[in-house]
Amino acid sequence: MVHGFKLIKKENVKEINSLVYLFKHAKTNAELIKVENEDNNKTFSISFKTLPYSNNGIAHIMEHSVLMGSKKYPVKDPFGILSKGSMTTFLNAFTGSDRTIYPFSSTNDKEFMGLMDVYLDAVFNPLFYSEKNILKQEGWYYSLKDFDSPLTVNGIVYNEMKGALASPYAQLWNHVLKALFPDTVYKYISGGDPREITQLKQDEFIKFHQNYYHPSNSYIFLYGNGDLNKELELINHNYLSKYDKKEFNNSIKLQNNYRNNIDEEYKYSISRNEEKKNKSFISINWVIEKSSDLKLKAAMKIINDVLASSSGAILKKSLQDKEWGEDFVSSFDGSMKQMLLSLVLVNSDKKYKQNFLNLIYEELNKTVKNGIEKDLIKAAISDMEFHLREADYDGYSNGLVYNFKILSNWMFGNNPIESLKYEKILAFLKEKVQTDYFEKIIKKHLIDNDHKAVITLVPEKGLLEEEMLAEKKKLQKIKKEMSDEDVQRIIFETKELKKYQTKENTKKMLDKLPLLSLKDIDRKAKRFPIVEDKIEDININYYFTNTNNIIYFNLYFDTSVIPEEDIPYISLLTDLLEELDTKNYNYDKLSNQIRINTGGIEYETTCWKYKNNPNNLQPLIKIKSKVIPKKLDKLIELVGEIISNTVFTDYERLMKLIKQIRSELDMEHGYSGESLGIIRLQSYFSKCGVYGDLIDGYEYYKFIRKLDEQFDSKKENIAHKLKEISEKIFSINNFEIQTTLEKKDRDLFKREAVKIKKYLTEKKEEKKNYILKRNRKNEGFASSSTGVQNVYLGANYKDYGYNFEGSFMVLNQMISRDYLHKNLRIEGGAYGAWSILNTSGFFCLSSYRDPNLAETLEIFKKVVKYINNVNFSQKEITRLIIGTISTVEDPMSPSSEGQLGFKMKRIGLEKDYLQKIKNEILDTNSKKIKNHRKMIEQLIENSFVLVYGNAKKIKMNKNIFDKIINLN
Ligand SMILES: [Zn+2]
Incomplete structure (x- = not known):
């Protein structure tokens, strides 16, 4: 027993060079896995099984809300503040269809322990029990300025999902899940459907938290070279030891009953001017047994590759000769309790549905009869093997990737460590190449499998417009039916929310959040030395590393x-x-x-x-x-x-x-x-x-x-x-x-x-001198499929004679993570907001999935006033500096390091360029930042605007634009 944890298993997993421990917390039954190795980019996560019961997005809104303050860290937006000023290499949270995951990664020991405490307190002791404004801000709320204004709905997740569900793929996927899993949690849109998000109430929100956010329902993951003893001590002493066991009835049902011959059609929105021709999506989807069968899961990945996703895939090739659709895509999902394979004919017409289905079955039968070409299987396995061994996850920390790998198996009650071992599986797959193993799977799990659904998505002109109109009418009706007291109450609550949102965190509150000091930061910048060589007139640029x-x-x-x-x-x-x-x-x-x-x-x-x-x-x-x-x-x-x-x-x-x-x-x-x-x-x-x-x-x-x-x-x-x-x-x-x-x-x-x-040829062409005339316009890109906007304002500081220095990045971090985050996300309800001020001269302020347009531009313009008035303590500046350093020093893969080193050399950056920038970042102070006010003022004055978004909204604001372009 170590700090309340009982060791269940300890195994050396040679595939990932790690010692893996599985613990069970004696008092609560919480499970914990530590993947121990030399990697200093450590990862922590805590996950809960969270089972939605409707499309109100409750699990997703909760994921946002627990990160908005907790008992021990009662700041209003700890997550926002941590993103502003930590050395994390990853910091986020995810909601899946049956789980919620809170992970972060950091290379700094001190910060890692500190943030672990913040994350644990956030999930177990969130402030939203007493602060009702959190659910409103993160989820949804009625907004009403005064008695005569129209009633509207706002909220971060509400707007996020409006944007997310605009894509026909997302809509198709939701219909597929609903058809195939009618008796399980998978039938719900776990992110939330904006039309149903507005039904979510505070008391059910609290109940959901009480239900699922308990240690007995938690899965804790640790990765890297941290001190295991200290990690377990913190988790047990500060949190788990305070809880008792709780029984959970949270197992996810298998969908064993199913309707035969599911063949359904749904609509999605296109614009009124658009042709309906070739805009349908036809899909066939099969449910394939339990995902805990790791061999079958690996085999299904190979089959997906061989049938549908690689360039020479069997179905793709046979569809190539037909004129039924413009594209063909497939997806295999092994993260749910039962696996799912989907094949989609894109930009088709529903009259081709039967042809498409016939062809699929014909080809599958032919494949089973004649056998799959061996090279095709070998190619798929070899590709899988290369990427498993390379273990380069392109910006994601390895800890996070392994965490995702084991989670499904773990949550569904199987041995989680098995999911990290790939040698056995690879050997198994290779051994089966010469047999009819894959063909048999196709026969059993596709051809003879009746747990399937054909779902077609057809275009409907102006559907979104109709829906938006219906929403508007609904809100008018709601307001009309309200008593005067109700109206007054909503006006009052809108004001109260604003007050809550604009209240600054006190220094005392902020001090509770862990913050590194500049002494904890290595002043030395990384270098990527390139060794040049010439062989037979060819320039070779080596970057040597492991x-x-x-x-x-x-x-x-x-x-x-x-x-x-x-x-x-x-x-x-x-x-x-x-x-x-x-x-x-x-x-x-x-x-x-x-x-x-x-x-x-x-x-x-x-x-x-x-x-x-x-x-x-x-x-x-x-x-x-x-x-x-x-x-x-x-x-x-x-x-x-x-x-x-x-x-x-x-x-x-x-x-x-x-x-x-x-x-x-x-x-x-x-x-x-x-x-x-x-x-x-x-x-x-x-x-x-x-x-x-x-x-x-x-x-x-x-x-x-x-x-x-x-x-x-x-x-x-x-x-x-x-x-x-x-x-x-x-x-x-x-x-x-x-x-x-x-x-x-x-x-x-x-x-x-x-x-x-x-x-190579021996052509010797003259190098051209491009004119590349700038396209200076204020443009509106109008889409009739989205209900939200992305708003941009930009300029080039080099046009006005300014040169890049490290302090620009700290200023950018301040505008992005403080000003825009607060004004556009927290108050405005936009899902995202950030700025760019990069080395090449580009300056940009932007919002993402934003309900507003003109109001957002106003906020962009007021950034000058903000820089003028802001009064940051040295400590807050330190926070910004640390956040900036972490954005420039994200760990990179060996191959990215080599490419960066080469590029720096070619574009003429001196050897110590990164060191110079790093010094300038570390030496930034409040005065230096203020000095850039004039530049920002000049840039805003000379800026141009671009908006991508809802067609109607863009037309309503047409005076802003020189040109409006209809996208569909
Ligand atoms: Zn979200």
Whole structure:
């Protein structure tokens, strides 16, 4: 027994180089797992099984609300303050369909222990029991300014979900779950449906907390090199020891009964001017046994890959020859109690439904009869294996990833440690390649499985508008039926909420939250030294580090040899590489070869700005790949094949791929607009911004739409252009290599890497000088599918002669995490709000899933007044400095470090640049921040505006815009 915990299991899990302990807390039955290893990026989380009983979003709103203050830390918004000033590498919370998870990661020991206490107090002793404004602010509330104003609804989760449910995919998914799991918690929208969120009341909210937020219903996770003894002591002494066991009736039912032949149709909203043609989604979905069957789960992932998700997937390929839809996507979900496989035909027409279903079953039957091609299975397993061994989770801490991996198994009562062991499973899968194991699964769990649903989503013109009108009428009716006292009460409560929101935390309260001092911060900045070498005229840039025995091989091609008018073609080229046949491979065989032999190849179009001359840009194609050393020769052969031998004249395939790109962009821009806004805005302010819009933004979208519409008359042209461009770019005169690897592999690398030469042309094109005229406008992007806005205001400080210094980042942290967070999220109800003030000159204030538009712009403009009036103590400045440092020093993967080191070198940043910036951040004081007021004032005065959002709202504010663009 250690601090009240009884050790149940202790195992060495060699796959992740860790010692894993499973404990049970004797007094409460709380379970705890510690994954102990040398990683100093420690993770803590506490999770609860939280079972929704309606679409009122109760679990989700609670996830937000517990982070709004607790007994021991009675500050109003501890989570916001911690995001403003901690060294955390991750800080967030998640609500799933049956669970709520509160994780954070930090590399600092002192902070890790401190935050653990904050998180535990938050979940067990939240303030919302007595402070009713929390549920209002985070969930929903009636807002009423005065007697004659219209009654409206606001709230953070209310607005968040309005944005989240705008996407047809999200709507489809909710209908699927409801159809397949009618007797379980999975039928509910755990995030909440805005129409039902407004039914949630304070007393049921408290009851839900009493019900589920108890140690006996908790799963605690620890990861990294922290002191286990101290960790257990804190958890037991400060929290768990104060509770007794509680019996829970919270097991999740299996959906064993099901209706046969579920075939349902639902509507989603498109605009009144939009064509209904080719806008339907047709899906077939199967429930596959319990997710605790880890072997079956792994096999299902392989089957999903083989049937539907890889380039050469069986169903994808057979749909390729049909004209029934523009895209085909699949998803496999193994996180719920029962697994679910979904296949969706995107941008189709419901008249093709039966054809689609027939084809699926025909192909499945054929596959079972003839057997799956072995290379296809091998490719899928090999891909899975590479990524498991690489364990690079792209910005997420490993602790967090392992936490997610074990949680399902753990919560459903199975041995959680098993989910971390992959060797056995990989060996099992490999052993089954030569048998008919996978075919048998297809037969049993797909073909002969009647627990399935066909769900179709069809477009309906102006549905959202109707719904918004109905909501408005409903609110009018509610107000009309209210007594005068009720109306007065709501006016009073609206004011009270405002008062609560604008009240500042006292210094005494703030002091209770853990805060590092600047002495705890290492003053030394990281370095990413690149070693240059030249072999047979090729520049090689090495970055040596420990890589888990992987070689990262990156090629950089200068694309300034392409004329300005053809820039979008460069991006199209990178979208098409590997998807088309080459001289020696069909595209599906090529995909198999890549996945069997490598960790994947990625193609990216990008643009760098030189430090000393930001108008002199460096456009590039970056080809990133990874491989184990003994297969480097094969990787180079494959990359070489792709860049030298791709065939662009398979018009049928080319047309399909362009349609597919278009349909993906339709989804992205029509329903969420996150990338569209920020990319487009930058085109107002810099050459690189204009370039970015052409390769990745609205201009690229326009380009693709045009190609799609005119494909038949232009196809020869397109193919010719692609060929010409690829020959010009993939030339021996045009490229450099950057590699991240272990020193031991240097000689091998030297020997192999030069072989890439034989795949390159000898074209020597003149470098073009791009004009890239800025697109200065105030634009409104109107979507008839969303009820909320993303609002942006921006400028370029380099236009006014300012130069970047570290204190800009602290100022940015202050505007983002203090000013915008308080005014737009807490008071305004927007789901997100932040600012950018980056090294290249870009300044931007923005909001996300925001119910407002003009009011938000007013708040943006008042930022100058805020900087003028704000009076931060040195301690608050320290908080901002620490938060800033953590944003610049997030742990990176070996490959990202190598790429950053190389980029810094090429754009002319001196060796100690990061050190200089770090010093300037650490030395920021209140005076320095205030000194930037003039700059911000000037930027605001000369700023431009961009809004992505609800069409009606944009039209109501049309005087703000020079141009309104209808997206759908
Ligand atoms: Zn949320």
